[in-house]
Amino acid sequence: MPAAEEVKSSWADEVELEGGALPPSTEVYENGFKIVTEYKYNEDDKKVKIVRTYKVEKRIVSKTIAKRKCLKKFGEASNDKPGPNPATTIVAEDVYMQFLTSKEEDNKTEDDALDKLKALGDKNVVKCRNCNGDHWTSKCPWKDTIIAGGKIDDKKVGGPVGTPGAVGGDNKQTGSKYVPPSLRDGAKRGEGPSAIRRDDSYFTVRIANLSDSTTDADLEDLVRPFGPTSKVFLAKDKITGQCKGFAYVHFKFRNDGAKAIAMLNGYGYDHLILTADWSKPANTN
Amino acid sequence: MKPIMLQGHERAITQIKYNREGDLLFSSSKDNKPNVWYSLNGERLGSFNGHQGVVWCIDVDWTTTRFMSGAGDRTCRIWDCETGKEIGCITSASSVRTCMFSYSANMAVYTTDKAMKQDCEMFIIDTRVVDDSTGQQDPILRIPIKGSRVSSILWDLDDSIISGHENGEITQWDLKVKHLCFSYCGSKHYLPEENFFVNDMQWNKDGTMFITASKDHTAKLFDAKDLLLLKTYKTERPVNSASISPIMEHVVLGGGQEAMDVTTTSTRVGKFDSRFFHMVFEEEFGRVKGHFGPINSVAFHPDGKGYSSGGEDGYVRVHTFDSSYFEYNFDY
Structure with a gap:
């Protein structure tokens, strides 16, 4: 405690404290603008000059509104000066309304891209993995039916596991495509690794x-x-x-x-x- | 647009309302002092000091002479708009959740909460003369509400009252029939489940339709005559408030993830934007960011050239639309 007092009693500090009184704030009206100048200490105890400029507007309004505009402030605001009090009214950062484009438009742009690809000449640029049609797989009109059909196929294959001949026939139908080992006729589908x-x-x-x-x-x-x-x-x-x-x-x-x-x-x-x-x-x- | 931020409240905003001409903006919050502001420049005209609890609801009469507020301190108070002085105070048995002046302001309605062994009740009071004796007068009408409590209320001129309930029900009460009230149409906002309550209801300009905002993530537009559901605006968060533009076919919805749920879900943002929907096509066309928490109340300026929103973060933001808003054409 005594140490703290000693520090404070430095004469230079005292002079600073006495001389540190803030200049009074001023309000100046100049060609349609109100300029308010205030002095304050910031967090680092540095003196700061704050200048706020307000635009003063004249508007023609109905009598009742004009009357209300001249009301005396009351409650918490009773000590406020005319004009907005910077403690309660702040102009916030600029915000913009984000306009959302509608969903149909999105679809359209994608279609356009597809048309462009097609226009490039190669017919098989886009190929559906389900039905081999020239559209994206995700947009296949047969999406649901193909999946359902696939399941039926599974059952067909799963049934005659014991009779390799029949399964072999199935495989031939699918042509010369690569068949992963787990799906070949040797593998037990039903109780296979997936199970x-x-x-x-x-x-x-x-x-x-x-x-x-x-x-x-x-x-x-x-x-x-x-x-x-x-x-x-x-x-x-x-x-x-x-x-x-x-x-x-x-x-x-x-x-x-x-x-x-x-x-x-x-x-x-x-x-x-x-x-x-x-x-x-x-x-x- | 550059919004004006009003920070006269210490806690979450509960309701904001413009007066009829739109030159004043009233705001109430969970602290106990409703405020009134000039909507043009955000200057605070004053605060109404006297409540001792959460102010849930506010309303201002047609001529902007009297202001009413209902609060969690179990009182409904009527104030002089010009001086901010309290002119009448009515004490009820539990906290006052909703209040509104009738169109002529000759009557007012307020409803109380179902709490402290008290049932939810609706009171219709005479407000032609408001003075110290108002608190002792018997209400014109007292309607006990069986079932779920009233969470929002609207006067239809001076003839009937529309109430929105906690279970999502909307009821119309006819006051003309021998002073006996009956609920002649119960239109469900949603399936009768819990927690779908109607947070807010607001009229369109001519009082033929009203919009409701519900916790079931939708806002709905109803015909005021027969409570016919006209439109539904869907979002993915609870809607706390909705307002209809007086000049455009637009509605604005305010809401967001509930404050109590924010910490239990992971880092995704809570979507605290004001969302603009086309009134007829039910499609969202614009968003405005700004609040740090869910929006509790939105209101279009009566001239349609701006809107305000009050949020759980305690700020009221007064927006004036840019020209881009008026130039925007909805594609259909």
């Missing part, structure tokens, strides 16, 4: 809305109480190594997974609320 995968994912729990700072160790600590796990995968950014907000936990037993979901869904962890559910196979999306 195993699905079984596996049955015990996989997806935990989402994890905070950025979650680490592998944190996640393991979080799920360990529920039971043995075969794999704990935390999605991380390749470059920064930060958590991307979700994780997959492979439980050895289904019960443990269910327990984990019951506990963790809606659980507050590191100021965020987690969501947990069975992991869904990618193809259902």
